[in-house]
Amino acid sequence: MTFTNPHEQFCFDTATHFNAVRGRGFKRSVEVCKTFTEAQAYAAKHGDKRTMIYAINDLGNSAHICNL
DSSP: OOOOHHHHHHHHEEEEEEEEEEEEEOOEEEEEEEEEEHHHHHHHHHHHSSOEEEEEESSSEEEEEEEE
């Protein structure tokens, strides 16, 4: 995986979990995943490349990693 900036790389490397987010506004849903692989599997169930994956670490940092 390639990252566009050091912050994304840092968040990915130190992530305690990943959020798979779909929708927007009041129709937004968040699936909390323990691993990036789990988040990828969740996104693959939908197969429309509209799932946003965020890495979150225990410092409270988060970064958008990709859309799957």
